[in-house]
Amino acid sequence: EVQLVESGGGLAQPGGSLRLSCEASGFIFSNFDLIWVRQAPGQGLEWISYISSSGRSMYYADSVKGRFTISRDNANNSVLLQMSSLRAEDTAIYYCSRPRPTSGWYPKSAFDIWGHGTKVTVSS
Amino acid sequence: DIQMTQSPSTLSASVGDRVTITCRASQSISTWLAWYQQKPGKAPKLLIYEASSLESGVPSRFSGSGSGTEFTLTISSLQPDDFATYYCQQYNSYLYSFGQGTKLEIK
Numbered sequence: 217e218v219q220l221v222e223s224g225g226g227l228a229q230p231g232g233s234l235r236l237s238c239e240a241s242g243f244i245f246s247n248f249d250l251i252w253v254r255q256a257p258g259q260g261l262e263w264i265s266y267i268s269s270s271g272r273s274m275y276y277a278d279s280v281k282g283r284f285t286i287s288r289d290n291a292n293n294s295v296l297l298q299m300s301s302l303r304a305e306d307t308a309i310y311y312c313s314r315p316r317p318t319s320g321w322y323p324k325s326a327f328d329i330w331g332h333g334t335k336v337t338v339s340s
Numbered sequence: 341d342i343q344m345t346q347s348p349s350t351l352s353a354s355v356g357d358r359v360t361i362t363c364r365a366s367q368s369i370s371t372w373l374a375w376y377q378q379k380p381g382k383a384p385k386l387l388i389y390e391a392s393s394l395e396s397g398v399p400s401r402f403s404g405s406g407s408g409t410e411f412t413l414t415i416s417s418l419q420p421d422d423f424a425t426y427y428c429q430q431y432n433s434y435l436y437s438f439g440q441g442t443k444l445e446i447k
Contacts, residue, residue, distance in 0.1 A: 251436060253384075260441040261376075261384060261427050266434050275434045278341075311383055315431075324431045326374035326389035333383060 218242035218329055220312050225334030228302050232338075236297040238312030238331055246270075246290040249315060251327065252297050254308035254336075262308075267295060280306075302338045309333040342366055342430050346439035352447040357418045361442045363411045363428035372432040375404055375413045378441075379424045387426075388413065418444075 224236040238250070252265045265286040266275040274286050285298040295312060311333045315325040343366035353359050363373065371391035376384035386395045388404035391411055401416040415422055423446050428439040 253438075260425075261378070261429075261438045263429075263436040263438060266436065273434075277435065313384075316386075316389060322372070324372065324434070326386055326395075326429070326431060327376075327384075327436075328386045328389075328395065330383035330385075 218314075220314060220329055220331035222310060222312055222331040222334040225310065225336045227337045227339065228299075229340055230303060230338055232302050233298070233300040234302065234336060236299065236310055236312075236334055236336070238295045238297075240293045240295075240314070243314070243329075245293040248317075249324075250288065250295045251313050251315075252286065252295075253311045253313060254306075255311070255333075256305070256308040259308075265297060299336070302336075304338050307336060307338050309335050341435050342369060342433050342437050344428055344430055344437050344439040346426075346428055346442050348442060349440065350443045350445060352445045353418055354447045355418050355420060357447075359415050359418060359444065361413045361426055361428075361444075363406075363413070363439050365409045365411075365430055365432075368408045369430045369432035371407045372430060373404075373406070373411050374429045374431065375402075376427045376429065377422075377424045378427065384427065 219241045228234045264277045267286045271288045283301045288295040312331045313327040314329040316328045318325045345364045373391045375388040378384045392404045425441045425443045
């Protein structure tokens with residue numbers, strides 16, 4: 217079964233750090249880009265970070281740039297999100313997601329596989 | 341960055357109704373647009389990709405159209421299971437922005 221499982225969420229203090237992990241199974245992990253998406257309580261979906269299949273390209277939303285770092289370990293089928301300088305507004309459910317296999321020439325695709333999410337609360 | 345704007349934010353409808361949700365991009369994204377359905381406490385579910393292609397297993401009452409900057413998601417005959425929040429997402433850019441969501445409520 218194709219699956220993504222997030223972990224590492226919890227309570228952090230403002231200014232603190234957390235590291236989220238997303239473990240993949242059921243597919244050839246090194247063939248796929250991955251993203252992190254978050255959802256604050258009662259709010260919509262916010263894309264926050266992308267990493268290419270090789271791990272050589274990363275992008276971030278302005279809201280987390282300079283504070284969050286995405287990385288991946290293709291040998292262990294996992295992607296990490298290192299979060300630092302946390303703020304109250306980072307409180308959210310964090311999802312990792314994998315795109316549909318691409319076909320043809322276009323390198324990007326919509327996201328058909330999602331984890332269940334991990335909850336992050338930033339509060340003193 | 342590409343901004344995605346959905347309308348309406350909330351839509352009240354009845355079982356059997358035909359409903360349409362609109363998504364506009366701040367610049368042309370060709371047909372690199374997806375639609376997702378999300379229910380409370382659950383991860384998003386992909387419904388439509390490449391603006392009009394139906395994801396496997398998604399009922400045919402869902403359809404998508406559009407290109408460039410304007411897109412629509414149509415549900416031809418609402419079923420009780422369809423009351424949820426819907427999001428568009430562009431994948432023209434690696435900065436994969438979402439619309440703010442449309443909550444579909446029972447009238």
